Amino acid sequence: MSRDANNTLSRAGGIAIGAGLIGAAVVGGALASGMRRGRSPDDAPGRTARRGFGEYDVSGRTVTIRKPRAEVFRAWREFEKLPQFMENVVSVRPGDGEGRWRWTIRAPRGVVELETEVVREQENELIAWRSTDKSEIDTEGRVEFRDAPGDRGTQVTAIIAYKPPAGEAGRAIAKLFQREPQIQARHDLKRLKMLLETGEIATSARTADATRKAKMEEA
Amino acid sequence: MRALTWHGTRDVRVESVSDPEIINPRDAIIKVTSTAICGSDLHLYDGVIPGMQSGDVLGHEFMGEVVETGASSTLKKGQRVVVPFTIACGGCFHCAVQQYSACENSNPVEKQDMSATLYGHPMAGLFGYSHLTGGYSGGQAEYVRVPFSDVGPIIIPDHLEDDNVLFLSDILPTGWMAAENADIGPDDTVAVWGCGPVGLFAIQSALVMGAAQVIAIDHYPHRLELARKLGAKIINFRETNVREALMEMSGGIGVDAVIDAVGMEAHGFAIDNMLDVVKQKVGVGADRASALKQALLAVRFGGRVSIPGVYGGMTDKFPLGALMEKGVQLRTGQTHVQKYLGDLLAKIEDGTLDTTFLISHHLPLEDAATGYRNFKEKQDSWTKVVLRPGMEAGAAGASTTRTMEQV
Ligand SMILES: [Zn+2]
Ligand SMILES: [Zn+2]
Numbered sequence: 001m002s003r004d005a006n007n008t009l010s011r012a013g014g015i016a017i018g019a020g021l022i023g024a025a026v027v028g029g030a031l032a033s034g035m036r037r038g039r040s041p042d043d044a045p046g047r048t049a050r051r052g053f054g055e056y057d058v059s060g061r062t063v064t065i066r067k068p069r070a071e072v073f074r075a076w077r078e079f080e081k082l083p084q085f086m087e088n089v090v091s092v093r094p095g096d097g098e099g100r101w102r103w104t105i106r107a108p109r110g111v112v113e114l115e116t117e118v119v120r121e122q123e124n125e126l127i128a129w130r131s132t133d134k135s136e137i138d139t140e141g142r143v144e145f146r147d148a149p150g151d152r153g154t155q156v157t158a159i160i161a162y163k164p165p166a167g168e169a170g171r172a173i174a175k176l177f178q179r180e181p182q183i184q185a186r187h188d189l190k191r192l193k194m195l196l197e198t199g200e201i202a203t204s205a206r207t208a209d210a211t212r213k214a215k216m217e218e219a
Numbered sequence: 220m221r222a223l224t225w226h227g228t229r230d231v232r233v234e235s236v237s238d239p240e241i242i243n244p245r246d247a248i249i250k251v252t253s254t255a256i257c258g259s260d261l262h263l264y265d266g267v268i269p270g271m272q273s274g275d276v277l278g279h280e281f282m283g284e285v286v287e288t289g290a291s292s293t294l295k296k297g298q299r300v301v302v303p304f305t306i307a308c309g310g311c312f313h314c315a316v317q318q319y320s321a322c323e324n325s326n327p328v329e330k331q332d333m334s335a336t337l338y339g340h341p342m343a344g345l346f347g348y349s350h351l352t353g354g355y356s357g358g359q360a361e362y363v364r365v366p367f368s369d370v371g372p373i374i375i376p377d378h379l380e381d382d383n384v385l386f387l388s389d390i391l392p393t394g395w396m397a398a399e400n401a402d403i404g405p406d407d408t409v410a411v412w413g414c415g416p417v418g419l420f421a422i423q424s425a426l427v428m429g430a431a432q433v434i435a436i437d438h439y440p441h442r443l444e445l446a447r448k449l450g451a452k453i454i455n456f457r458e459t460n461v462r463e464a465l466m467e468m469s470g471g472i473g474v475d476a477v478i479d480a481v482g483m484e485a486h487g488f489a490i491d492n493m494l495d496v497v498k499q500k501v502g503v504g505a506d507r508a509s510a511l512k513q514a515l516l517a518v519r520f521g522g523r524v525s526i527p528g529v530y531g532g533m534t535d536k537f538p539l540g541a542l543m544e545k546g547v548q549l550r551t552g553q554t555h556v557q558k559y560l561g562d563l564l565a566k567i568e569d570g571t572l573d574t575t576f577l578i579s580h581h582l583p584l585e586d587a588a589t590g591y592r593n594f595k596e597k598q599d600s601w602t603k604v605v606l607r608p609g610m611e612a613g614a615a616g617a618s619t620t621r622t623m624e625q626v
């Protein structure tokens with residue numbers, strides 16, 4: 001990621017930080033054209049704008065978790081444990097080299113493999129990653145950690161930019177399976193919140209073999 | 220185990236289903252000794268609540284004995300507990316400020332989107348009340364899996380009978396919170412619409428809180444009689460012009476506080492076609508929220524409006540002008556049961572509150588479908604039905620079913 005790209009993003013009012021990391025094609029395309037033009041100077045996060053980000057699907061979501069910032073950061077930083085609350089992530093293992101991780105993710109047909117590299121990390125504040133060329137999908141994202149007002153804990157914001165597999169058709173299938181990143185990211189964040197605030201992830205199943213987790217593992 | 224299951228509009232059956240299991244560390248399994256049918260169960264019975272699935276186990280008012288505990292439960296086997304109908308984690312922001320019925324973590328994540336679409340925020344988990352609120356198996360069953368068992372259930376001392384404490388699960392704290400939301404002072408005249416279980420407990424609570432006068436409004440003679448026995452004055456709206464009567468009975472000032480314990484009654488609503496349903500039912504549609512509309516006109520300027528009655532969708536011809544111009548205070552919401560349990564148990568123990576007057580029938584769990592039908596169709600005499608899983612089928616004869624005359 002170039003420093004310039006990051007500055008462009010800042011000037012654009014924090015629009016689509018994920019998309020900004022993606023590189024010249026997107027920065028030069030969607031961001032420069034549709035996204036900066038006509039943008040009124042309000043204080044809303046760019047990801048809540050009423051327009052798209054070209055071929056990239058950018059979504060972001062914030063939850064407040066009633067735990068200290070360092071604890072929430074740690075929970076996210078232990079990549080190998082992310083499958084605890086990221087439903088579609090089968091596993092995360094160390095990849096080739098420092099800061100690289102191999103992800104196995106459930107997809108509409110089987111699994112996809114993904115390698116990410118951490119492109120920026122600030123202790124207790126921020127983790128940003130992007131997929132490497134060894135990945136089957138093109139994605140990047142970042143998660144930010146801020147103190148919530150008073151004793152409300154930590155505000156966690158996850159922003160994910162993602163190029164849907166096989167265009168619109170791929171996205172339609174992904175949606176059908178409730179595995180579209182936008183929904184998934186929202187649900188995963190809420191599961192992280194449950195895990196940290198309650199020590200478990202709520203289920204209304206009556207028997208252990210009927211939980212969502214058990215059914216997904218079975219499938 | 221045996222359980223009362225939902226299969227469609229006015230189709231509930233007692234059948235055999237899988238026993239519940241401990242799944243999460245904070246879970247406990249309760250063997251149900253008493254469980255009640257609630258007015259809001261009739262909304263499910265009438266098929267007007269979306270998000271129901273065939274085979275769902277109903278019931279959100281229950282108590283029993285702890286028979287199994289997860290590693291992090293603080294309960295012990297053999298303890299008797301009453302379980303709040305609202306499932307709350309104890310650890311989220313809303314639980315921290317004692318708004319337990321808004322718990323952010325009790326409705327499973329994948330079930331939250333439906334109610335978030337409807338209300339802007341997801342609802343918390345409730346027992347036995349549709350997949351909008353989690354799809355948890357309810358308490359009209361032999362056994363129940365109770366999540367967050369270290370936060371919700373309250374331990375009951377042995378000298379109190381089930382009938383004395385069962386209603387801590389919902390309707391007693393709901394009536395109490397309704398009165399608390401009406402912010403009652405010693406000079407106040409309080410009007411309560413609806414003498415169902417919640418209305419009656421709101422009346423009792425308002426009197427305990429020291430209201431000068433509580434006026435109960437209904438049309439069922441027996442229910443009005445129960446209200447009068449509690450110490451309320453009564454108005455039969457079939458025979459009296461309610462608004463005029465309330466003005467006269469409050470010395471021309473208007474009532475200080477109003478409580479709508481009626482709610483949406485059995486009118487339909489669904490996520491997609493709420494407005495259409497209203498239009499289709501113009502005849503009944505005109506009555507929707509009628510108690511609330513009347514209450515808003517009856518309350519004095521600067522008065523308080525409390526809504527414990529359950530509403531799910533939208534309403535039309537709402538007197539918004541009266542609401543604004545009169546400067547009233549409006550308070551609503553599902554009950555934060557966990558907040559009230561300790562105080563209310565103490566008030567039951569010292570005799571300040573008695574809840575047994577309400578119970579008209581005890582039935583075996585096996586006869587639950589009969590209970591639903593009669594509770595729905597004979598509202599005047601079937602004021603509250605308590606189901607007992609241990610009781611033999613068909614045992615609800617004269618010996619076990621208290622008739623109205625005995626109450
Ligand atoms: Zn109830
Ligand atoms: Zn909570």
